[in-house]
Amino acid sequence: MRLAILGAGAVGRSVADLAGEYGHEVVALADSSHAVVDESGVAVADALGSKDAGDALGSSDPADVFETDYDVLVEATPTTLGDAEPGFSHVERALTDDRHVVLANKGPVAERYEELRALEADSAGSIRFEATVGGAIPVCSTIEDCTPQSVTAVRGVLNGTANFILTRMAAEGLDYEHVLAEAQDLGVAEADPTFDVDGTDAALKFVILANVLSEGGFSLEDAEVTGIQNVPGSALDLAAEDGRTIRLIGEATREGVRVGPRLVPENGALAVTGTRNIVQIETKNAGSLHNSGRGAGGPETATAVLSDVGRLPSL
Amino acid sequence: MRLAILGAGAVGRSVADLAGEYGHEVVALADSSHAVVDESGVAVADALGSKDAGDALGSSDPADVFETDYDVLVEATPTTLGDAEPGFSHVERALTDDRHVVLANKGPVAERYEELRALEADSAGSIRFEATVGGAIPVCSTIEDCTPQSVTAVRGVLNGTANFILTRMAAEGLDYEHVLAEAQDLGVAEADPTFDVDGTDAALKFVILANVLSEGGFSLEDAEVTGIQNVPGSALDLAAEDGRTIRLIGEATREGVRVGPRLVPENGALAVTGTRNIVQIETKNAGSLHNSGRGAGGPETATAVLSDVGRLPSL
Numbered sequence: 001m002r003l004a005i006l007g008a009g010a011v012g013r014s015v016a017d018l019a020g021e022y023g024h025e026v027v028a029l030a031d032s033s034h035a036v037v038d039e040s041g042v043a044v045a046d047a048l049g050s051k052d053a054g055d056a057l058g059s060s061d062p063a064d065v066f067e068t069d070y071d072v073l074v075e076a077t078p079t080t081l082g083d084a085e086p087g088f089s090h091v092e093r094a095l096t097d098d099r100h101v102v103l104a105n106k107g108p109v110a111e112r113y114e115e116l117r118a119l120e121a122d123s124a125g126s127i128r129f130e131a132t133v134g135g136a137i138p139v140c141s142t143i144e145d146c147t148p149q150s151v152t153a154v155r156g157v158l159n160g161t162a163n164f165i166l167t168r169m170a171a172e173g174l175d176y177e178h179v180l181a182e183a184q185d186l187g188v189a190e191a192d193p194t195f196d197v198d199g200t201d202a203a204l205k206f207v208i209l210a211n212v213l214s215e216g217g218f219s220l221e222d223a224e225v226t227g228i229q230n231v232p233g234s235a236l237d238l239a240a241e242d243g244r245t246i247r248l249i250g251e252a253t254r255e256g257v258r259v260g261p262r263l264v265p266e267n268g269a270l271a272v273t274g275t276r277n278i279v280q281i282e283t284k285n286a287g288s289l290h291n292s293g294r295g296a297g298g299p300e301t302a303t304a305v306l307s308d309v310g311r312l313p314s315l
Numbered sequence: 316m317r318l319a320i321l322g323a324g325a326v327g328r329s330v331a332d333l334a335g336e337y338g339h340e341v342v343a344l345a346d347s348s349h350a351v352v353d354e355s356g357v358a359v360a361d362a363l364g365s366k367d368a369g370d371a372l373g374s375s376d377p378a379d380v381f382e383t384d385y386d387v388l389v390e391a392t393p394t395t396l397g398d399a400e401p402g403f404s405h406v407e408r409a410l411t412d413d414r415h416v417v418l419a420n421k422g423p424v425a426e427r428y429e430e431l432r433a434l435e436a437d438s439a440g441s442i443r444f445e446a447t448v449g450g451a452i453p454v455c456s457t458i459e460d461c462t463p464q465s466v467t468a469v470r471g472v473l474n475g476t477a478n479f480i481l482t483r484m485a486a487e488g489l490d491y492e493h494v495l496a497e498a499q500d501l502g503v504a505e506a507d508p509t510f511d512v513d514g515t516d517a518a519l520k521f522v523i524l525a526n527v528l529s530e531g532g533f534s535l536e537d538a539e540v541t542g543i544q545n546v547p548g549s550a551l552d553l554a555a556e557d558g559r560t561i562r563l564i565g566e567a568t569r570e571g572v573r574v575g576p577r578l579v580p581e582n583g584a585l586a587v588t589g590t591r592n593i594v595q596i597e598t599k600n601a602g603s604l605h606n607s608g609r610g611a612g613g614p615e616t617a618t619a620v621l622s623d624v625g626r627l628p629s630l
Contacts, residue, residue: 018600022462136601138457145456145622147337267582269607285333286451286618289608292584299600307460313628 001100001309004028004065006090007076008048008057011104011131014302015074016044022306027070030062032077037068066093072309076104076131079204081220084108091116091127098124100315102308104131104301110207114216124315128308133205134158136300137293139279140212141307146283148213153253153282158205160275160296161189161196162228162248166261167273170236170245176229188275198227199259202250206259209252218257226260239263245271316415316624319343319380321405322391323363323372325613326419326446330389330620331359337621342385345377347392352383381408387415387624390423391446394519396535399423406431406442413439415630417623419446419616425522429531441627446619448520449473450610454594455527456622457606461598463528468568468597473520475590475610476504476511477543477563481576482588485551485560491544503590513542514574517565521574524567533572541575554578560586 001024005012008031019026026042028035036047036058051057065073073094077087084107091108094101096119103109108116109129120127130140134156143151157163161183168179180197183189195201203223210218228248239245245266250259264270269290272278277295282288294300316339320327323346334341341357343350351362351373366372380388388409392402399422406423409416411434418424423431424444435442448454449471458466472478476498483494495512498504510516518538525533543563554560560581565574579585584605587593592610597603609615 021465136461136598137604138453138460138606141456141460142453145453145625146451146618147621147625150336150618283451283618285614286612287609287615289452289606291453291604291606293604294602300602303461303465303598303601306462310460310462 001071001312002027002069003072003074003309004068004070005074005076006030006062006065007078007105008051009076009078010298011301011305012074012076013048014298015076015305016042016048018299018302018306022310024306024309028065028068029057030065031057032062034058035060035062035065037064039069066097070099071315072100072102072312074102074104074305076305079106081107081111084111088112092119095119095123095125095127098315100125100312101127102131102305103127103129104305106132106204106208109211110204111219113211113218117216126312128311129208130308131301131304133208134277134279135293135295135297136303137277137279137291137295138307139209139291141311142281142289142291143209143212146286150284151213151281152284153251154206154209154213154279155249155251155282156277156279157247157270157272158250158277158279158295159196159202159248160277161193162199162202163272163277164188164275165197166228166231166236166246166248169231169233170240173233173237175233176231197229199225199248202248203257203259206250206252206257210254210257213252214254223257223259228261231261240266247271316386316627317342317384318387318389318624319383319385320389320391321345321377321380322393322420323366324391324393326616326620327389327391328363329613329617330391331357331363333614333617333621337625339621339624343380343383344372345380346372347377349373350375350377350380352379354384381412385414386630387417387627389417389419389620391419391620394421396422396426399426403427407434410434410438410440410442413630415440415627416442417446417620418442418444419620421447421519421523424526425519426534428526428533432531439630443623443626444523445623446616448523449592449594450608450612451615451618452592452594452606452608452610453622454524454606456626457596457604458527461601465599466528466596467599468566469521469524469528469594470564470566470597471592471594472562472585472587473565473592473594473610474511474517474563475592476508477514477517478587478592479503479590480512481543481546481551481561481563484546484548485555488548488552490548491546512544514540514563517563518572518574521565521567521572525569525572528567529569538572538574543576546576555581562586
């Protein structure tokens with residue numbers, strides 16, 4: 001497949017790097033200000049090297065990307081809430097032009113799910129979004145394969161930053177502010193960690209899952225969300241005395257989405273450690289499936305994008 | 316899709332029961348002696364009720380199944396080793412007739428993998444076999460989606476009977492013979508439990524995975540296999556003192572397959588309990604993915620068959 005990649009952050013650049021390994025070709029790659037376009041295949045390393053050296057990614061305008069002969073638009077621009085722009089318009093343009101779209105950008109899928117599906121219905125292209133939930137962990141495709149109708153709930157840990165912080169607080173008896181600073185030094189938490197620690201990032205993912213289960217109907221504002229900023233070290237000590245710990249747990253059902261710190265058994269499946277994520281998919285006929293792994297990271301999320309590309313039919 | 320189901324044991328009958336829920340139709344269902352065939356859709360409950368009452372499943376011959384207008388042959392007859400007959404011939408017939416095949420029968424996939432792929436290459440039909448490894452747990456499809464070339468190893472617990480026995484021996488301090496009898500009473504172990512306790516069942520699954528990673532080249536006789544029959548209760552006590560336990564662990568790499576009892580951390584991912592199974596898929600770009608769930612059972616395995624049916628292209 002010929003890929004046009006919007007976004008040259010950690011995910012976009014990893015998709016560009018790994019595309020060849022999966023048998024695909026990059027014909028366009030854009031960041032917010034520039035683009036590099038080559039119908040015979042972009043020289044990815046050169047373009048990224050240029051950007052890393054402080055020069056432009058390429059000499060084209062990002063809008064030029066839509067004029068290339070691509071099969072799949074990879075939407076890997078930063079997640080935005082509410083109207084989910086400009087991501088939503090990117091998806092709309094590609095589907096209107098009868099191309100496929102694979103999203104790593106959570107915004108359109110969480111906030112305007114039904115509109116996306118309506119655009120898809122009128123298009124020869126399909127949308128896929130495994131990369132929006134749980135990085136490398138197969139979540140959406142697992143639900144798709146066992147059919148959404150047979151899934152009753154999805155529960156789990158889907159934010160590695162918050163999970164890392166809680167793991168370290170419990171392990172070292174340190175307080176939140178201290179561990180947050182450590183996480184930022186390690187690059188596990190961003191300079192502005194708000195969406196990770198206040199539960200928004202996890203909530204967006206569980207909203208996406210609720211939309212998959214119910215074929216739409218949910219957006220971020222429907223989720224009940226509590227973050228980890230007010231979890232005191234003492235709560236973790238108390239939990240430990242009872243063989244428990246605390247994790248930021250989310251749940252998506254057909255009734256809605258809830259995200260918040262919860263007590264979980266210390267050695268149970270939900271007590272994943274460090275930045276690891278886990279989903280528990282509850283099914284009608286097959287009990288509970290647990291998938292865990294790396295929920296974030298450039299290469300990790302890129303593998304989910306490229307898995308999705310592999311499942312698209314030829315146009 | 317129109318399904319022709321060979322095998323009316325736990326898996327075959329569950330596929331027949333659940334097919335409608337997944338949007339598919341059963342046009343033929345056969346056991347070893349009889350078949351029921353109906354191009355407008357078999358009355359599954361009636362046919363199985365008849366069989367359960369001691370009468371014939373239907374009035375047709377099993378061979379008649381191949382004459383029906385089906386899209387997918389579901390091969391759910393008992394696993395046989397070596398020449399994997401009659402299962403292999405069933406698969407050969409369907410592919411020769413340009414139909415799809417979904418296997419729950421491990422024999423052909425473990426013992427004659429390259430021949431299956433050669434038949435598939437000459438056919439308009441495709442073969443899929445998620446149900447041969449890990450019941451409801453997505454294993455083959457996960458490897459397929461991240462591409463086999465990016466997987467370096469697959470490790471895990473893939474036999475629920477052996478895992479149940481070891482779990483109970485450790486939990487209750489009972490010896491192997493005692494717990495095996497308990498497992499048979501519960502229906503977790505069969506009257507003849509040999510393949511479960513001697514590691515053969517797990518080995519077949521890891522051989523299938525090694526074939527997927529290497530595009531063939533392995534059969535059961537290539538696997539190094541040790542079962543659990545000689546694990547003494549004292550070994551589990553000793554392990555517990557060190558925070559460990561024992562599980563029947565298998566591993567498939569491009570070098571080969573090994574199955575045997577291993578020490579694992581008591582609270583680690585591989586120490587699944589009861590009849591639960593787990594696979595750890597090691598990847599080049601995305602770290603380690605862990606998928607766990609119910610590795611056996613009629614409905615559980617049927618969901619894997621029906622997932623595969625859902626991923627087949629129209630003929």
